[in-house]
Amino acid sequence: xxxxxxxxxxxxxxxxxxxxxxxxxxxxxxxxxxxxxxxxxxxxxxxxxxxxxxxxxxxxxxxxxxxxxxxxxxxxxxxxxxxxxxxxxxxxxxxxxxxxxxxxxxxxxxxxxxxxxxxxxxxxxxxxxxxxxxxxxxxxxxxxxxxxxxxxxxxxxxxxxxxxxxxxxxxxxxxxxxxxxxxxxxxxxxxxxxxxxxxxxxxxxxxxxxxxxxxxxxxxxxxxxxxxxxxxxxxxxxxxxxxxxxxxxxxxxxxxxxxxxxxxxxxxxxxxxxxxxxxxxxxxxxxxxxxxxxxxxxxxxxxxxxxxxxxxxxxxxxxxxxxxxxxxxxxxxxxxxxxxxxxxxxxxxxxxxxxxxxxxxxxxxxxxxxxxxxxxxxxxxxxxxxxxxxxxxxxxxxxxxxxxxxxxxxxxxxx
Numbered sequence: 001x002x003x004x005x006x007x008x009x010x011x012x013x014x015x016x017x018x019x020x021x022x023x024x025x026x027x028x029x030x031x032x033x034x035x036x037x038x039x040x041x042x043x044x045x046x047x048x049x050x051x052x053x054x055x056x057x058x059x060x061x062x063x064x065x066x067x068x069x070x071x072x073x074x075x076x077x078x079x080x081x082x083x084x085x086x087x088x089x090x091x092x093x094x095x096x097x098x099x100x101x102x103x104x105x106x107x108x109x110x111x112x113x114x115x116x117x118x119x120x121x122x123x124x125x126x127x128x129x130x131x132x133x134x135x136x137x138x139x140x141x142x143x144x145x146x147x148x149x150x151x152x153x154x155x156x157x158x159x160x161x162x163x164x165x166x167x168x169x170x171x172x173x174x175x176x177x178x179x180x181x182x183x184x185x186x187x188x189x190x191x192x193x194x195x196x197x198x199x200x201x202x203x204x205x206x207x208x209x210x211x212x213x214x215x216x217x218x219x220x221x222x223x224x225x226x227x228x229x230x231x232x233x234x235x236x237x238x239x240x241x242x243x244x245x246x247x248x249x250x251x252x253x254x255x256x257x258x259x260x261x262x263x264x265x266x267x268x269x270x271x272x273x274x275x276x277x278x279x280x281x282x283x284x285x286x287x288x289x290x291x292x293x294x295x296x297x298x299x300x301x302x303x304x305x306x307x308x309x310x311x312x313x314x315x316x317x318x319x320x321x322x323x324x325x326x327x328x329x330x331x332x333x334x335x336x337x338x339x340x341x342x343x344x345x346x347x348x349x350x351x352x353x354x355x356x357x358x359x360x361x362x363x364x365x366x367x368x369x370x371x372x373x374x375x376x377x378x379x380x381x382x383x384x385x386x387x388x389x390x391x392x393x394x395x396x397x398x399x400x401x402x403x404x405x406x407x408x409x410x411x412x413x414x415x
Contacts, residue, residue: 007034016047021054029060036068044068052098066099066106074106074113081117089114089128096135108157111135115164130168133161143190155193162188163196166203175207182207198227214244219399223392238273251277252338252387255330256404259373263323268297274330282336289314289326296322331373334405338387343403344412345382357384357403367403376408383409 012031015022023031028051035044048065051058073091081088092114099107111132118129141158148154155163162185169178182204185197205220218240226233234257241250258274261267275290292314298305300319314322334340346364348355355378356364367386369378386403393400 006038009034009038016050020047020050023051023055023058025058025060028055028058029064032061032068033064036064036071041068041072045072062098063102063105066095066110069095070106070110070113074110078117078120088117092132101137101140108136108141119164124171126168126171129164130172133165133168136161138162138165143188145191145193153193155196156190158188159190159192159196162190163199166200170203170207173210175210178207179204179211195228198224202228202231209240214240218390219392222390222399225392248339249390252389252404255334255338256387256389258330259371259405263320265297265301265319268294268301271297277337278330283329283333286326286329286333286336289322289329292317293319293322293326331405331407334387338405340385340387341403342383342385342409345378345380345384348378348380350378353378355380357386365401365403367406371402371404372406372408374407378408379411381412383412385409 009031012027012034016031028047032044032047032051035041035047044065045068048061048068051061051065055061069091073088074095092110095106095110099105099110101107115129115132118125118132138158138161141156141161143156143158145156145159146154162181166178166182166185169175169181182200185200201220201224205217205224208214208217208220218237221233221236221240224231224233234253237253238250238257241247241253254270254273254277258270261270271290271293275294278286278290280287288311291308292310295305295308295310296314296317296319298308330337343357343359343365345355346358353369354367355369356366359365365386365388369376372378384403384406386406388401389404391400391402392398
């Protein structure tokens, strides 16, 4: 394709100098566009400002004027923005006030550039970020995922808007608005990418806690499980239960996490929480072993043990050995700390290693063999002891419960 020769603007230049009010809509648009396209951004900006003052009824030039402003003041590196930050945001405001959200408009590109700058600063100014998002009409943002030249798919513009807006509202303490916007996000015909939808759910659930809508928050956190990096749902639910007077539920969740985590020096903070449950003396041996475990782990990690104690009988043991003893004793005395139930196994699938326990007047209770305290052979007709934990049925998309921390008591031969 032949390179297009720059348009001769000498006639426009002379006419603009003599009487800018004489331009009609097409001429004003054509003049500002050509100045911009030829790299004469300063002149395009001057022409645009003049037409704003004297060009009553002229509109066609506005997006080109906006792009000239974008080229000169917005599409620059962050160091330049930092040097003249007030000017940068005043130009953002000017473009947002003049340019509609439409094809060939610089508005979205301007807001995206400003948002990127704000998000790269620490700490993030969530008020400024939220105000920038408000300059866009989310309903008109595209729901089509962005696909780069390599064919990789990324979030759509509307998905990005909801993802960031929900976070902003939560960080600003606008919890009701956060829940409302999150609810709106759920109704959008969006193809969600990465963990974006889960983050929307997380900030919604966290806002529900602040609004004291605890049951809704609990169900949302349960549905999330551990789908969000660096967010421990067990920890979140533990705090939720402890702050709402549900100690038994908190302890059940915590001990189940202890059960699934296994032994690791990295789990010291978890073991310390469990220690706080058992230290009250309901079972002296369990409390002594918990003390010894914390002491040994801190010593092996090179941490201060001044405030820790250890009985003489455990001093020669390493933390791994003490952990095994603590685990066995805790599991043998669970009824001292959490609610325990008895029931009969009425169904078990050996291949898939799951089954159900009979519950009178309720649906049978689901369990997995992996949640047995010890490595046992599971049989139909077993009478088992267990605790109950809330969970989420992914298939049915509803909160439910399951049996955990199971152990076989006996086989009911009269079943």
